[in-house]
Amino acid sequence: xxxxxxxxxxxxxxxxxxxxxxxxxxxxxxxxxxxxxxxxxxxxxxxxxxxxxxxxxxxxxxxxxxxxxxxxxxxxxxxxxxxxxxxxxxxxxxxxxxxxxxxxxxxxxxxxxxxxxxxxxxxxxxxxxxxxxxxxxxxxxxxxxxxxxxxxxxxxxxxxxxxxxxxxxxxxxxxxxxxxxxxxxxxxxxxxxxxxxxxxxxxxxxxxxxxxxxxxxxxxxxxxxxxxxxxxxxxxxxxxxxxxxxxxxxxxxxxxxxxxxxxxxxxxxxxxxxxxxxxxxxxxxxxxxxxxxxx
Numbered sequence: 001x002x003x004x005x006x007x008x009x010x011x012x013x014x015x016x017x018x019x020x021x022x023x024x025x026x027x028x029x030x031x032x033x034x035x036x037x038x039x040x041x042x043x044x045x046x047x048x049x050x051x052x053x054x055x056x057x058x059x060x061x062x063x064x065x066x067x068x069x070x071x072x073x074x075x076x077x078x079x080x081x082x083x084x085x086x087x088x089x090x091x092x093x094x095x096x097x098x099x100x101x102x103x104x105x106x107x108x109x110x111x112x113x114x115x116x117x118x119x120x121x122x123x124x125x126x127x128x129x130x131x132x133x134x135x136x137x138x139x140x141x142x143x144x145x146x147x148x149x150x151x152x153x154x155x156x157x158x159x160x161x162x163x164x165x166x167x168x169x170x171x172x173x174x175x176x177x178x179x180x181x182x183x184x185x186x187x188x189x190x191x192x193x194x195x196x197x198x199x200x201x202x203x204x205x206x207x208x209x210x211x212x213x214x215x216x217x218x219x220x221x222x223x224x225x226x227x228x229x230x231x232x233x234x235x236x237x238x239x240x241x242x243x244x245x246x247x248x249x250x251x252x253x254x255x256x257x258x259x260x261x262x263x264x265x266x267x268x269x270x271x272x273x274x275x276x277x278x279x280x281x282x283x284x285x286x287x288x289x290x291x292x293x294x295x
Contacts, residue, residue, distance in 0.1 A: 027107025
């Protein structure tokens with residue numbers, strides 16, 4: 001049984017947030033290690049959760065979290081991803097629960113987003129992806145279900161181009177750039193855009209795109225942060241957003257948009273320095289909990 005300090009619920013029905021881990025890095029094409037992310041984050045939550053967040057909201061949300069544990073990732077790639085999709089659908093099923101999934105490399109978002117599409121079939125749904133890369137490759141390094149294929153698989157199986165927003169992008173393959181040029185309805189806010197336009201203007205873009213949606217999936221690759229704030233990722237890219245900006249974006253998005261499901265991926269403890277990346281991921285989780293507690 002995971003502790004999450006004193007905020008554990010005894011059943012999903014009693015929880016505001018349901019958590020599931022996907023310990024997998026078979027989709028990483030650079031440096032592995034993200035499979036150890038869920039265990040590391042949980043270990044940190046057993047030792048530390050704040051009394052208040054930096055907007056001076058005192059956390060008083062017992063019970064809040066029900067943890068389903070980790071998905072069994074044994075078997076073939078296809079078998080493991082099919083299991084993730086089915087298990088995630090169970091987590092998403094309660095209508096008023098918020099689902100938080102802990103990766104794992106970003107490829108785990110492929111079955112998670114398929115489950116999201118099934119759960120909210122018939123609704124107007126969208127995906128927000130924070131990342132250093134668009135992840136729009138159809139096939140990368142001989143693979144079609146890697147961390148480089150996440151957004152492309154979502155476009156193939158879950159959403160249309162106008163339902164996708166990417167933020168923090170600062171590196172791309174030629175085929176991804178071509179796809180973005182062909183699909184002008186995809187909204188892309190680059191890391192450079194965040195720097196020049198500023199937080200408030202970027203929030204307006206995000207809100208105006210999704211304000212009339214029924215349900216939104218928020219996929220957070222912790223590598224959206226500059227490596228100074230998140231060195232422990234498999235594919236770091238300099239020039240990312242700051243941890244301050246990320247915290248503010250997370251707070252704004254969870255508060256103002258119909259986000260029902262979220263993942264935090266690519267945190268790789270073996271690649272981390274002084275646990276900097278894990279602390280960043282935990283800070284994001286704290287902000288998610290606090291914002292949901294106030295809704």
